[in-house]
Amino acid sequence: MRFLHTADWHLGRIFYNLHLTDDQAYVLEQFVALAREARPDAIVIAGDVYDRAVPPPEAVSLLGETLSRLALDCKVPVIVIAGNHDSPERLGFGGRVLARQRLHVVGQVAAEAAPVAVADEHGPVYFCPIPYAEPAVVRERLGVEAAGHEAALTALTARACAAVPAGARKVAVAHAFVTGGVASESERPLAVGAVPTVGAAVFAGFDYVALGHLHQAQQAGGAHIRYAGSPLKYSFAEAGHRKSVALVELDAAGQAAVEEVALTPRRDVRCVEGFLEELIAGGATDAHADDYIAVKLKDAGALLDPMGKLRRVYPNVLHRIFEEPALAAAAATRTDHRRQSEAELFAAFFAQVTGRGLSEAEAAAAAGLIEAFGRREREVGA
């Protein structure tokens, strides 16, 4: 059994005000070509196919066209789940009809676990789609007491395992933050005021776990528990990543061997460093001058419109990284609010207004409210 594992396409992503649709179409073209050449028995896409609940129309068209090519032209069964960025209802449109054509798009947690069986010469492999869902949704849908993310996912994986015949090979397709995984800058936190991570033990019993959420390809708690990573770099913190797709071979005993197949972006995301004049001179002969670039300038004094000048040779220079000693020192004493959670921001605001910290009960009440707002926001698809 050979299958492709990918995740975190984030179609409709905007990167420093630029729509990445063309870049995404470019890399998905490679993915479709790979599906055609590698002739996998199945394809799994482990969530965050869109960047937001209501993606732009071009992203909807791109996903529809790509999935149609995989299912109809390549004739490969495709299993897609919703991630925390996707709207379960929107993504799941027409799922029952699409499934008749090998396209299994699972947006919401279904009333019953419905593993997708794909057979090879050794018998069936059961792909268990486990879309991302908040604990409250799992509690309601499954009628369980699951308090947090780990308990909720445990209930879902247990249900999935129970739906697979004993002894059969099985693959989980899930969207979660497994303890020990390394985050990049471009993931959206899964939980506010709660523990979003889950132990790898929740996936005990699966022969392979196809994960989505973390954007760097990596193992998490075992060689067979993997993040495929995003197909493109979605932040400058990912400049050093090598983006890829996992090509997984599952043998008769369920032993998985993974090959990372590299993807080539239309434009790379990278950081350059040097003196302004030096960079401008180098850019003139840079074959990849249209890459998405963050620049760190070594020049000591003030510069006149350095970004404008750089843009003439690097048209997609998007960001300037400051690290002049004085600025860095100033930055160190300042809190970067973008790195604070909603709960932390509220606590800071409360302290500033009242002159005292939150009591434990107040903090819990605030966390509850923030979670409720977040849930409502996702529900209305904002």
Next chain:
Amino acid sequence: MRFLHTADWHLGRIFYNLHLTDDQAYVLEQFVALAREARPDAIVIAGDVYDRAVPPPEAVSLLGETLSRLALDCKVPVIVIAGNHDSPERLGFGGRVLARQRLHVVGQVAAEAAPVAVADEHGPVYFCPIPYAEPAVVRERLGVEAAGHEAALTALTARACAAVPAGARKVAVAHAFVTGGVASESERPLAVGAVPTVGAAVFAGFDYVALGHLHQAQQAGGAHIRYAGSPLKYSFAEAGHRKSVALVELDAAGQAAVEEVALTPRRDVRCVEGFLEELIAGGATDAHADDYIAVKLKDAGALLDPMGKLRRVYPNVLHRIFEEPALAAAAATRTDHRRQSEAELFAAFFAQVTGRGLSEAEAAAAAGLIEAFGRREREVGA
């Protein structure tokens, strides 16, 4: 050949701050039952399936579930087009895959006309899906000069006819305002500063024209050119309508006979008139007191919280109609801005600011801008 013709479902509609999803699910249940009992050879849904480009998630689920039941459970080919309320790209998601399961959802004007052939004992009938599109889109997609709505639709119907074998029976499925049709209050105008209506002659050659847009069931320029009307009353102006679905029989020669099959709403939309005390007394024994109600009070003097009192017997009284002579007279001298088009509003604003009317060139420039904004708004799915 027997087929069901419906249109203007407007799923996700909000009526005086009430979400109508439950009412829509109720009436669609009847529609599915009808499809099961009448055993039609096809079903056509002529646009405005959603109320807006980005419908709420529950509307997406309801449409997906309803279409799945029609195509999979009833096993009837379904042809759906986008109306002016729908987002062509969003509605068209997965269209190529869905079409393999008899579900033909046509959001965008396709690169080529693709009639759907459904056969009976007399041979095939070609259903030609013609989704709503603005003239600018038609010009670009078909490479024609079509200046206005009529020219654009003429180009589309001509292309559709050319794709059907000569002599074969054919049915157009379109979303348009045919000259002479009677509008209700709940349609959204198709054009700003332009002529949105089209002559019935653009549909010459079709044996039946299944129209959407106008919410009252009616003929338009011929017995075989029909609006099915919306399945529910979407304004109090429609209180007198009898909502229905058209059950069409097309004989061997292409002659159409139409039966209007009535639909029963979960709650009716109606207007009541009388003295407050009278209405309150009557409401106590009204078996349909939970209908959506607009009330016109005959009482002469001031009343203390009449709507609050009425709500105790009519929980869904939503609107008070004023027609006291003094108020009516005052209203007559006032312009109702809600009934003015964007172009009229801008002209009034311009006159107020500058003290003079718009020149012809200025009016044309303004109309162009308004149209461009409207198009952009629909594109971003706002």
